[in-house]
Structures are given as C-alpha cells and as structure tokens.
Amino acid sequence: MTAPRPEGPAPEDFSSSEELRSALTLLARVPQLLIACDYDGTLAPIVTDPSQAMPLPESVSALRTLANLPQTKVAVISGRALRDLAALSRLPSEIHLVGSHGSEFDVGFTRALSSEDQRLRDKLVAELSAIAERYEGARVEPKPAGCALHVREASEADAMRAVEDVHEGPSTWDGVQTTEGKAVVDLSVVTTHKGDALDKLRHQLGASAVLFLGDDVTDENAFAHLHGPDVGVRVGPGPTRASFRIGDPEDVAKLLARLVDTRRAWLQGEQAQLIERHTMLADGANHALLTPDGRVTWMCHPRPDSGSVFADLLGGEHAGHFSVQPVNAGIPLGQRYVSGTMTVETRWPGLSVTDWLDSTPRRRGDLNATVLVREINGEVPVKITFAPRPEFGQLPVQLQPVGDDGLRVLGGREPISLRSPGVEWQIEYDGQHSLAVAVVDLAAIGGSVVLEMRSGSASLDEWKPAVNVRRRTTEAGWRNWSDSLKLPRVETEMVSRSALALKALCYQPTGAILAAGTTSLPEELGGVRNWDYRFCWIRDAAMTANALVDLGSLQEAEAYFAWVAGILERTAGHPERLAPLYDIEGMAPSPEAIIDTLPGYAGARPVRINNAASNQVQLDVFGPVAMLVEAVAQRRGHLSEFEQQVLGSMVEAVAKRWHEPDHGIWEARQAPRHHVYSKVMCWVTVDRALKVADHFGMEYGPNWHELRDQIAKNVLELGWNDEAGAYTAAYGHDDLDAASLWIGLSGLLPPDDPRYLRTVLKIEAGLRSGPTVYRYHRDDGLPGTEGGFIICAAWLAEAYLQVGRRTDAEELFEQILACAGPTGLLPEQWDPIAERGLGNHPQAYSHLGLIRVANLLNGPSGRI
Numbered sequence: 001m002t003a004p005r006p007e008g009p010a011p012e013d014f015s016s017s018e019e020l021r022s023a024l025t026l027l028a029r030v031p032q033l034l035i036a037c038d039y040d041g042t043l044a045p046i047v048t049d050p051s052q053a054m055p056l057p058e059s060v061s062a063l064r065t066l067a068n069l070p071q072t073k074v075a076v077i078s079g080r081a082l083r084d085l086a087a088l089s090r091l092p093s094e095i096h097l098v099g100s101h102g103s104e105f106d107v108g109f110t111r112a113l114s115s116e117d118q119r120l121r122d123k124l125v126a127e128l129s130a131i132a133e134r135y136e137g138a139r140v141e142p143k144p145a146g147c148a149l150h151v152r153e154a155s156e157a158d159a160m161r162a163v164e165d166v167h168e169g170p171s172t173w174d175g176v177q178t179t180e181g182k183a184v185v186d187l188s189v190v191t192t193h194k195g196d197a198l199d200k201l202r203h204q205l206g207a208s209a210v211l212f213l214g215d216d217v218t219d220e221n222a223f224a225h226l227h228g229p230d231v232g233v234r235v236g237p238g239p240t241r242a243s244f245r246i247g248d249p250e251d252v253a254k255l256l257a258r259l260v261d262t263r264r265a266w267l268q269g270e271q272a273q274l275i276e277r278h279t280m281l282a283d284g285a286n287h288a289l290l291t292p293d294g295r296v297t298w299m300c301h302p303r304p305d306s307g308s309v310f311a312d313l314l315g316g317e318h319a320g321h322f323s324v325q326p327v328n329a330g331i332p333l334g335q336r337y338v339s340g341t342m343t344v345e346t347r348w349p350g351l352s353v354t355d356w357l358d359s360t361p362r363r364r365g366d367l368n369a370t371v372l373v374r375e376i377n378g379e380v381p382v383k384i385t386f387a388p389r390p391e392f393g394q395l396p397v398q399l400q401p402v403g404d405d406g407l408r409v410l411g412g413r414e415p416i417s418l419r420s421p422g423v424e425w426q427i428e429y430d431g432q433h434s435l436a437v438a439v440v441d442l443a444a445i446g447g448s449v450v451l452e453m454r455s456g457s458a459s460l461d462e463w464k465p466a467v468n469v470r471r472r473t474t475e476a477g478w479r480n481w482s483d484s485l486k487l488p489r490v491e492t493e494m495v496s497r498s499a500l501a502l503k504a505l506c507y508q509p510t511g512a513i514l515a516a517g518t519t520s521l522p523e524e525l526g527g528v529r530n531w532d533y534r535f536c537w538i539r540d541a542a543m544t545a546n547a548l549v550d551l552g553s554l555q556e557a558e559a560y561f562a563w564v565a566g567i568l569e570r571t572a573g574h575p576e577r578l579a580p581l582y583d584i585e586g587m588a589p590s591p592e593a594i595i596d597t598l599p600g601y602a603g604a605r606p607v608r609i610n611n612a613a614s615n616q617v618q619l620d621v622f623g624p625v626a627m628l629v630e631a632v633a634q635r636r637g638h639l640s641e642f643e644q645q646v647l648g649s650m651v652e653a654v655a656k657r658w659h660e661p662d663h664g665i666w667e668a669r670q671a672p673r674h675h676v677y678s679k680v681m682c683w684v685t686v687d688r689a690l691k692v693a694d695h696f697g698m699e700y701g702p703n704w705h706e707l708r709d710q711i712a713k714n715v716l717e718l719g720w721n722d723e724a725g726a727y728t729a730a731y732g733h734d735d736l737d738a739a740s741l742w743i744g745l746s747g748l749l750p751p752d753d754p755r756y757l758r759t760v761l762k763i764e765a766g767l768r769s770g771p772t773v774y775r776y777h778r779d780d781g782l783p784g785t786e787g788g789f790i791i792c793a794a795w796l797a798e799a800y801l802q803v804g805r806r807t808d809a810e811e812l813f814e815q816i817l818a819c820a821g822p823t824g825l826l827p828e829q830w831d832p833i834a835e836r837g838l839g840n841h842p843q844a845y846s847h848l849g850l851i852r853v854a855n856l857l858n859g860p861s862g863r864i
Contacts, residue, residue: 017244019244020233020244020246020255021258022430023231023243023244024211024231024255024258024259024262025262025430026229026432027209027211027229027231027259028259028262028263028266029266029318029597029599030208030209030229030597031071031208031596031597032071032072032073032205032206032207032208032209032596033071033072033073033207033208033209033210033211033263034073034074034075034201034202034205034207034209034210034211035063035066035072035073035074035075035210035211035256035259036074036075036076036077036198036201036210036211036212036213036222037075037076037077037212037213037214037252038076038077038078038194038213038214038215038216038218038219038235039053039055039076039078039080039085039089040053040078040079040080040215040216041182041214041215041216041235041236041249042213042214042215042219042235042249042252043055043056043059043060043063043076043089043249043252044056044089044249045248045249046182048152048153049153050080050141050150050152051088053088054088055089055091056249056250056252056253058253058256058257059249059252059253059256060089060091062253062256062257062259062260063076063091063095063256064091064092064094064095065260065264066256066259066260066263067092067094067095068094069260069263069264069267070267070605071267071605072263072267073096073201073205073207074094074095074096075095075096075097075098075201076089076091076095076096076097076098077098077101077102077194077197077198077201077222078097078098078099078101079099079100079101079148079179079181079184079186079216079218080099080100080141081099081100081104081141081142081143081144082097082098082099082100082104082105082144083099083144084099084141085097085099096201096205098197098201099143100143100144100145100146100186100188100190101179101186101188101192101193101194101197101218102192102193102194102195102196102197102198102200103143103144103145103146103188103190103192104143104144104145105197105200113144113145113189113190117145117175117189117190120173120175120176120189121144121145121146121147121189123170124146124147124170124173124176124187124189125140125142125147127169127170128140128147128148128149128166128170128187131149131162131165131166131169132149132162134162134165135151135154135158135159135161135162136154136155136158137151137152137153137154137155137158137159138150138151138153138154138158138159138162139153143186143188145188145189145190146176146177146186146187146188146189146190147186147187148184148185148186148187149162149163149166149184149185149187150183150184151163151183151184151185152182152183152184159183163180163185166178166185166187167185170187171185171187175189176188176189177189177190177191177192177193179193179218180217180218181216181217181218182215182216182217186218193218193221194214194218194219194221194222195221195222195224195225196221196225197222198210198212198222198225198226199225208229208596209228209229209230209231210226210230210231211230211231211232211233211259212226212230212231212232212233212242213232213233213235213252213255214233214234214235214242215234215235215236215238217238219234220240220241223240223241223242224241226241231243231244232244233245233246233255234246235247235248235249235251235252236248265316266316266599267599267603267605268526268599268602268603269316269599269600269601269602269603269604272601272602273291273292273297274821274836274837275521275601275827275836275837275838275839275841276819276820276821276825276826276827276836276837276841277291277292277821277822278290278291278297278298278313278821278825278841279291279292279335279337279344279821279823279825280342280501280504280517280825280842281342281343281344281355281356281357281372282342282357282504282505282517283342283357283358283359283362283370283371283474284359284362284477284504284506284508285303285304285362285367285370285507285508285509286299286300286301286302286303286304286357286370287299287300287304287357287504287505287517288310288355288357288372289313289517289518289841290335290344290346290355292332292335292346292822293325293329293331293332293346294323294324294325294332294346294353294355295312295321295322295323295325296310296312296321296322296323296355296372297310297312297313297321298310298311298312298313298314298517298518299370299372299455300534301370301390301414301416301455301456302367302368302369302370302414302455302456303507303584304507304514304517304534304584305514305532305534305535305583305584307390307391307392307394308320308389308390308391308392308393309388309389309390309416309455310322310387310388310389311389311392311393311598313518313521313601314392314519314520314595314598314599314600314601314607315392315393315597315598315599315600315607316599317387318389318393318430318432318433319389319392319393319598320387320388320389320393321385321387322372322374322385322386322387322388322453323383323384323385324353324374324376324382324383324384324451325348325382325383326348326349326350326351326378326380326381326382326383327380327381327382327383327439328380328381329383330348330349332346332347332348333347333348333349334346334347334822335347335822335823336822336823337497337500337823337824338354338475339479340475340478340479340482340483340496340500341356341474341475341478341479341482341500342356342357342478342500342504343355343356343471343474343475343478344356344823348378348380349380350378350379350380351376351377351378351379351380351382351442352376352377352378353374353375353376353377354374354375354377355372355373355374355375356372356373356471356474356475357370357371357372357373357474358371358372358373358452358470358471358474359473359474359477360465360470360473360474362508362509363473363477366456367509368414368456369454369455369456369457370455370456371452371453371454371455371457372452372453372455373450373451373452373453373467373470373471374450374451374452374453375448375450375467375471376440376442376448376449376450376451377442377447377448378442378447378448379442379443379447380442380443381439381440381441381442382439382440382442383437383438383439384423384437384438384439384440384451385435385436385437386399386407386418386425386435386436386437386453387433387435387436388409388412388416389433390409390411390412390413390414390416391412391413392595392597392598392607393433393597393598394595394597395411395412395413396411396432396433397409397410397411397412397433397434398410398411398434399425399427399434399435399436401425401427401436402460404421404422404423404424405419405420405421405460405461406418406419406420406421406423406460407420407425407436408458408460414455414456415456415457415458416453416454416455416456416457416458417453417454417457417458417459417460418436418451418452418453418454419451419452419453419454419460419462420438420449420450420451420452421450421462422445422449423438423440423449423451424438425437425438426438450467452467478500478503481503481553482496482499482500482503484552484553485499485551485552485553486551486552487499487551488854488855488857488858489858490854490857490858491813491817491854493824494817494820494824494850494854495551495850495851495854497823497824497825498824498826498847498848498850498851499547499548499551499553499847499851501824501825501826501842501844501847502544502547502548502556502844502847502848502851503548503553503556504517505517505544505842505844506544506556506559506560507536507584508559509584510559510563510584510585510586511556511559511560511561511562511563512536512541512560512563512582512583512584512585512586513536513540513541513544513545513556513560513844514533514534514535514536514584514844515533515534515535515536515537515540515541515581515840515843515844515845516533516534516828516839516840516841516842516843516844517533517534517840517841517842518533518534518840518841519531519532519533519534519607519608519609519840520532520600520601520604520606520607520608520840521601521604521827521828521838521839521840521841522600522601522602522604522838522839523786523787523828523829523838523839524604524784524785524786524787524838525602525603525604525834525838526602526603526604527604527783527784527785527786528604528605528606528782528783528784529782529784529786530600530601530604530605530606530607530608531608531611531613531840532592532608532609532610532611533611533828533840533843535581535582535583535584535589535611535614536563536581536582536583536584536586537580537581537621538564538578538579538580538581538582538621538624538625539580539618539620539621539623539624539665540844540845541560541844542560542624542625542627542628543624543628543844543845543848544556544844544848545557545560545628546624546627546628546631546848547847547848547851547852549628549631549632549635550631550851550852550855551851551855552635554632554635554636557628557631557632558632560628561632561642561643561646563586564625564646565642565646566586567582567586568646568649570586575622575649575650575652575653576652576653576656576657578621578622578653579614579615579616580613580614580616580618580621580667581611581613581614582614588614589610589611589614590610591610591612592608592609592610592611592612593608593609593610594606594607594608594609595607595608595609612669613663613667616662616663616667617657617660617662617663617672618662618663618664618665618667618678619654619657619658619660619662619678619679619681619682620662620664620665620675620677620678620680620681620682621681622650622651622653622654622681622682622685623680623681623682623683623684623685623688623746624681625646625650625685626647626650626651626684626685626688626689627684627688629643629646629647629688629692630688630691630692633692633695633696634695638696639692639696639698644698644699647688647689647692647698648689648701650685650689651685651686651689651700651701651704651707653685654682654685654686654707654711655703655707658679658682658707658711659714660672661673661674661675662674662675662678664677664678664729664730664739665677665678665739666737666739666775666776666780668780668781669780669781669782670780670781673729673730673731673733674718674730674731674732675729675730675737675739676715676719676727676728676729676730676731676737676739676740676743677729677737677739677740677742679711679714679715679719680715680742680743680746680748681742681746682711683708683711683712683715683746683748684742684746684748686704686707686708686711687708687746687747687748689704690704690705690708712748715743715748716743716748716749716755718731718732719731719740719743720755721733721734724736724762725758725762726740726755726758726759726761726762726763727740727743727755727756727759728740729776729778735776735777735778736762736763736766736767736776736777737763737775737776738763738767738773738774738775738776738789738792738795738796739775739792739795740759740763741759741760741763741795741796741798741799742795743755743756743759744756744759744760744799744802744803745795745798745799745802751802751803751804752803756803757803760796760799760800760803763796763799764796767788767792768788768793768796769788769832770815770832771788771793771812771815771816771818771819771830771832772787772788772789772790772792772793772815772819772829772830772832773788773789773792773793773795773796774786774787774788774789774792775788775789775792786829786838786839787828787829787830787831787832787837787838787839788829788830788831788832789828789829789845790816790819790826790827790828790829790830790843790845790846790849790850791843791845791846791848791849793812793815793816793830793849794816794846794849794850794852794853795849796812797809797812797813797816797853798852798853798856800812801853801856801857806857809853809856809857810857813853813854813857816849816850816853817850819837819846821837825841825842825847826841826842826843826846826847826850827839827840827841827842827843827846828840828841828843828845828846
C-alpha cells in the first residue's frame with residue numbers, strides 16, 4: 001500500500017497539467033475502461049445540508065455519455081445509503097451505484113444481513129441517535145448495514161465531542177467497522193470500504209484500467225487499490241495516495257468532458273481515410289499502405305502476416321505511422337504509381353515524395369528484410385514524423401539517434417533502423433512510446449533527402465549499390481513483368497494495375513497468394529465483421545493465378561502449385577482433408593485472436609488476427625484448382641506430371657466428400673448446408689479433369705464420367721427452388737446467393753437454359769444495388785450488415801455477357817471501375833449508399849474479377 005503523499009501546493013486547473021492530460025490520453029486507449037468516483041465533494045459540491053447536494057449537470061452529462069460508449073463503464077461509490085444516493089443523484093441506470101462505502105450494491109442488500117448483524121445494526125442506530133440528541137446540529141443517517149453520524153451543522157466543539165463519543169463507544173464494539181470522513185463518522189456491521197468495492201466492480205465489469213476521483217479520507221482506500229495503468233485523481237486539498245490533484249467539482253466536470261472527447265475519438269477511429277484511397281507498396285513478399293497525404297499507415301514485419309510496425313490504419317497515430325508532409329501542410333496535388341511498377345509518387349506544391357519497397361535485399365536471399373525507401377525532393381520545409389510501434393503497438397520502444405546517420409529502434413523483437421544522413425531528429429515521448437520528429441529545410445540542404453527504413457537490420461551504413469541503382473533494379477523487375485502481359489484493349493491501364501496488385505499479393509518466397517494485405521478493415525463501419533485476410537485461401541489463390549494466366553503469366557500459377565504440393569504432401573494421401581486456408585508457409589494459422597488495444601478502423605472492433613475459417617469444411621476449393629490446371633495446360637500446351645497428380649487428387653477428394661454439407665464459399669459461422677456453389681465446384685473439378693484428360697491424353701478413373709453426371713443431376717434437381725424461382729444458396733432453402741450464378745458460369749447449364757436465365761434475373765433483382773451486388777441478404781448469425789461484393793458484381797457482368805446482355809455488362813463494368821481509388825486499387829466491398837469502399841484492401845477477388853470481365857469484353861479471346 002502506497003503511503004499518502006503530502007498535500008503539497010494548492011491544486012491547479014487540470015487543463016494546465018500536461019502530465020495529467022497525457023495520463024488521461026493513455027487511459028482512454030485501454031480496451032475496457034471503468035470510471036468510478038465519489039459523490040459528495042466530487043460530483044456534487046459540499047453543502048451545509050447534505051440532502052441538498054446536487055451533482056453538477058456537466059458532470060452528469062459527461063458520465064452519461066461515457067456510460068453509453070462501447071467498452072466503457074461508469075460507477076459512483078459513495079458513503080451515502082444506496083437508496084438516498086439514487087434518489088438524490090438521479091443518475092441514469094447505465095451508471096452503477098454503490099452505497100455505504102461498498103456495503104450496498106443493490107437496494108435489497110439488507111435482506112442479506114444475518115439476524116445477528118441486523119440486531120447489531122439496530123443497536124448502532126439507537127446508540128448514535130442518543131449521541132446526536134446530546135449535541136445540537138448533529139444528526140443520524142440510518143443505513144441498511146449501519147448508520148452515520150453527521151456533524152457538519154454542529155459547532156466545532158460539539159462536533160469534536162460527538163465524534164469522540166462515537167470512538168469511545170460504539171466504534172469499540174465487536175463486529176463494527178468505523179470509517180471517518182469529512183464531518184461524518186460511518187459505522188457498519190459489514191467489513192468493507194471503497195477499495196474493496198472498486199476491486200469488486202473491476203472484476204465484475206472486466207475493466208482493463210480504472211479512473212477513480214474522490215475528495216474524502218474514505219476515498220484513500222480506493223486510491224490505495226489502484227495499480228498498473230490506473231489513474232487516481234484527488235479533488236481538493238489533503239494528503240493523498242492519488243497521483244494527480246485537481247481543485248473542485250468544476251474541475252471534475254472539465255476532466256470528465258475531456259475524457260469523453262478522448263475516449264470517443266479513440267473508440268470511433270481518428271481521421272479514418274477512405275479505404276479505397278490507400279495505395280499499396282510491395283517488394284514481392286511484403287506490403288505497406290500509404291495514404292494520399294504521404295503517411296505510411298500500415299506495414300507488418302518480417303512477413304505480411306506478422307505483427308505490425310505501423311498500424312495507424314487500425315488505431316490512429318499512437319498505433320504507429322511514418323509521415324512526410326510540408327510544414328505548411330496543404331492538400332496534396334495528387335498521388336500516382338510510376339507506370340508498370342509499385343513505386344508511388346505523392347506531390348504537393350514545391351514537394352514530391354517517392355515511396356518504394358526495395359526488392360534487392362530479398363533477391364539476395366535476405367528474406368527477413370523489409371526496406372522502405374522515401375525519397376524527398378523539393379524546395380520547401382518538410383516535417384517528418386517517425387513513430388514505429390512493433391507488434392500492433394504492444395511493445396514499448398525507444399528511438400536512439402546514432403550520430404548524423406539516423407535512428408535505431410530499441411525494444412522490438414526484430415532490429416529496425418532508419419538511415420537518414422544529415423537529418424537532425426528530436427525525440428519525443430507520448431507517455432508510452434518514443435517518436436522522432438524532424439523539420440528539414442530542403443532548399444538549405446540541396447533539395448533532397450533520402451530516408452531508408454530497414455526492418456530486419458540494425459545497420460546504418462551506406463549500402464551498395466547506391467539507392468538510385470537499387471530503385472532502378474526494383475522497378476525494372478515490376479516493369480519487365482507487366483510489359484510481358486497480354487493485356488486486353490478494354491481498360492488496358494486498369495487491367496495492368498489490377499495485375500500488378502495481384503502480383504504484389506503473391507508471396508514469392510513460397511508461392512502462396514494472399515487474399516489481401518490487411519486485417520480487420522470492416523465490412524460495416526463500426527461493426528464486428530472484421531477479418532484477417534493475410535492468408536492464402538486455396539480457392540482465392542487459384543482464381544488469382546488463373547486471372548494472371550489469362551494475361552499470359554504462368555509463373556505465379558506454377559509457384560502456387562509448388563506451394564499446394566507441400567500441403568498435399570502433409571495430408572498424407574488424404575486430399576479431401578484440405579483446409580480452406582493456410583498461412584504463407586502452407587501451415588495452419590494460429591487460433592483466431594483479438595488485439596483489443598486497437599480501436600479498429602473508424603471504430604470497427606474487434607481487430608482480429610488469424611482466421612477461424614481455417615477450421616471449416618469448404619468443398620468448393622477443389623474446383624478452382626482444377627480450373628487453374630486446365631488454364632495452365634492450355635496456355636503452355638502440355639500437362640506436367642505434377643499437374644496430373646493434382647487433378648487426380650482433387651477428383652479423389654470430390655468423390656469422397658461431394659455429397660456432404662459444408663460451410664460454403666462465404667464461410668458463414670453457422671451449421672453446414674448443401675450449398676449450390678459448392679456442389680457446382682465439385683462438378684467443375686471432375687468436368688475439367690475429364691476435359692484435360694481428353695485434350696492431353698491423361699489417364700482418368702473409370703468412374704469419373706459417372707461421378708460428373710451424378711453430381712450434375714443432384715445439383716440441378718435439388719438446387720432449384722420453385723418458390724424462389726431460381727437456383728438458391730442451398731438445397732431446401734429459398735435465400736438467394738450471388739455465387740449460384742456459377743450454375744451457368746461454370747458451363748453446368750447452357751446460357752439459354754430457362755432456369756439459368758431466371759436465376760440471373762432473380763439475383764439481379766434481389767441482390768444488385770447500383771454498382772455492386774450483395775452476396776446474400778439472409779441472416780448469417782452475425783450482427784450488422786455488409787457492403788456489396790465487387791467480385792459478385794463482376795460475376796453478374798459475366799452472366800450478362802453470357803446471356804447476351806452486353807450493354808448491361810458494359811454499364812456494370814464501368815460502375816465497378818468507378819469503385820477504385822485514385823491509384824486504381826479496389827477494396828473487397830462497396831457501400832452503394834455511402835458510396836465508399838469497405839473490407840480489406842486491396843482485395844485479390846475484386847481485381848481478378850475486373851480482369852475476367854475486361855477479357856470477356858475484349859472479344860472471343862476472353863475465356864470463362
């Protein structure tokens with residue numbers, strides 16, 4: 001227990017205390033916050049007549065607002081009887097009330113007293129009443145578990161004698177607890193105090209940290225029970241264990257108002273940039289996201305699925321960022337990719353910043369290196385802020401200047417350095433982490449400076465070759481690849497950028513292909529549909545590789561096959577056991593978890609890492625792999641032995657499991673169903689295997705034709721729903737699903753089949769909204785809603801083309817293009833009402849969908 005601090009100087013207005021403001025800022029960022037305070041002298045000014053002590057309206061308003069914020073609880077712990085506290089304060093029900101110094105947590109507490117305790121309590125009331133009768137101005141306040149003697153209205157001499165009588169009399173009785181406050185002595189037959197009450201509230205409400213405010217001697221017990229990130233604030237004079245002091249209840253109101261603003265800003269996300277306006281940097285293995293105003297807002301290390309170094313995207317500035325802006329910050333003139341590369345240029349009047357991830361260290365075999373280069377050129381003063389926060393900001397770090405060479409980051413698991421020759425840094429502290437700030441007058445130093453952040457290296461030496469040579473080498477790698485593509489005449493630049501985005505999501509060291517480079521970007525602002533997409537889905541990756549094959553690039557598909565080979569080997573001859581997704585090494589992800597120290601993008605919580613969908617059964621995964629094998633063989637002109645083995649394994653898996661229900665392509669966290677799309681993909685697996693066998697002379701099983709026909713008959717009969725007038729999401733259910741378009745897109749039904757035509761019309765009418773198409777509208781067991789999926793819009797555009805509605809396809813394709821951000825990147829979803837992107841970004845699904853439609857609009861060379 002901490003000894004009380006001396007009274008010290010007179011209290012000052014809390015707003016002038018930088019230390020207190022910093023402590024409140026840190027406190028406002030905890031996952032579960034409890035605000036608890038005393039009543040008299042804290043919420044309500046001390047008055048002569050205690051029955052007239054009314055709380056300040058400003059404090060009541062602030063407490064009500066705090067109590068209605070997510071992950072925030074409020075309590076008032078008073079020495080008053082609970083019934084009197086409730087009647088006098090008139091605080092809303094969202095605020096927990098605790099009376100009698102923690103003896104009362106509900107109005108019916110007296111029922112919990114034993115008959116012996118009740119007799120002792122009645123004896124106390126009688127004795128204190130007798131003492132009060134002897135001294136004018138003294139009065140007794142009966143309480144359910146005891147009583148209190150108030151002497152505020154008595155003369156000083158009478159007050160002292162009355163209190164002395166209590167201490168010499170009933171205070172000495174066995175089973176009586178005495179608590180002395182300002183002009184009051186409280187006796188109780190229950191042994192408790194405000195510290196115990198605070199502990200009980202902390203436990204019951206699951207608080208990560210506590211703010212406690214109090215003015216009385218009795219509040220010192222609560223201050224003594226604070227620990228860790230907790231903050232105690234003493235109101236008024238007197239020795240105290242609290243860390244901070246303010247003057248009076250008016251200062252309490254100001255403090256609570258400030259806490260409201262800070263807590264709400266953190267919970268709701270601070271200055272969230274539109275998702276689709278973020279631009280991706282890549283080096284062939286790792287990624288970073290850049291805002292339109294030059295802030296690196298997202299980067300993980302050493303792998304794209306590792307903990308973040310910068311997570312401003314999900315937690316605001318305190319979660320880590322790397323910013324470069326003119327001192328007289330204005331709106332940038334624009335941002336663009338250098339054509340054919342993943343290098344990004346951001347421009348202001350008199351200033352340009354060129355950002356790129358250096359691929360040369362990884363090419364040399366240093367797989368743990370992520371090197372971010374920021375080339376700053378111009379003639380104006382610029383402000384640079386470097387605030388790395390390893391492991392999602394959960395590891396406190398320090399920044400160490402090293403001469404004129406730059407900075408080292410101390411405290412993380414991986415070495416990180418920032419080479420910045422000639423830049424003079426000022427190290428600041430935000431209460432938990434260090435950050436470095438520099439103002440550089442470009443005109444005074446020759447017009448340019450180069451910053452080189454080396455994650456995975458502590459070296460600040462100049463690397464060879466020179467940075468301009470490494471940039472040319474890095475850009476040549478991207479440009480040579482993009483120049484090799486066979487691009488359609490339709491929206492050539494957008495298709496090229498989509499292809500580069502897909503290439504950037506390929507993890508070249510292993511051949512895995514990520515669904516997206518981010519986690520927890522929300523499907524609904526403020527909602528809970530926030531998932532980690534930094535993994536390789538069997539289905540998504542095969543579709544991505546297939547889109548690149550359609551553009552003439554086979555290397556991604558062949559690398560992906562090598563990654564699949566490792567997984568198939570680990571199934572020990574049981575390909576039917578394939579999980580929907582794996583990490584970039586081909587291993588099962590760790591259990592899904594929550595980073596509760598981050599508030600999420602625009603307040604969308606929880607922030608999740610890993611993905612529990614890896615434990616689901618998704619029987620559609622085999623079909624896209626078979627389609628990819630066929631596409632590669634046709635493009636190359638022959639079938640490899642491994643590809644034959646893959647096809648055989650996929651058909652074997654389908655034969656064993658196609659008749660089972662599964663969780664489906666959308667991974668609903670509900671009981672499995674017989675999903676139409678999954679059955680169609682099982683049929684596709686066998687159908688494509690037979691086509692490849694016919695074309696390339698591959699041996700196939702004697703029952704493959706029968707299996708294909710059996711699956712087709714099953715899905716065509718059972719997938720149709722007469723009531724809905726369409727192929728629906730699952731057998732026996734009438735809910736529509738955009739994935740059911742694959743009943744025709746796959747070739748299982750011909751384009752002119754009336755059942756397919758009706759399905760297209762029903763999905764168009766039921767799921768399309770402007771430029772986007774929703775996956776479904778059924779209750780999937782999760783609260784809230786989501787945006788329309790861009791890939792579903794692409795599927796509908798394909799269906800329009802297939803059934804002869806080219807004008808509709810062209811119109812929808814133009815609307816899809818309009819969903820892209822200024823640098824051509826697409827998120828997962830689009831909100832047609834708010835007209836903004838949703839979901840992880842950039843999303844492989846969205847870009848491969850765009851490529852497929854562009855190829856089909858290009859003419860006969862396009863292929864489904």
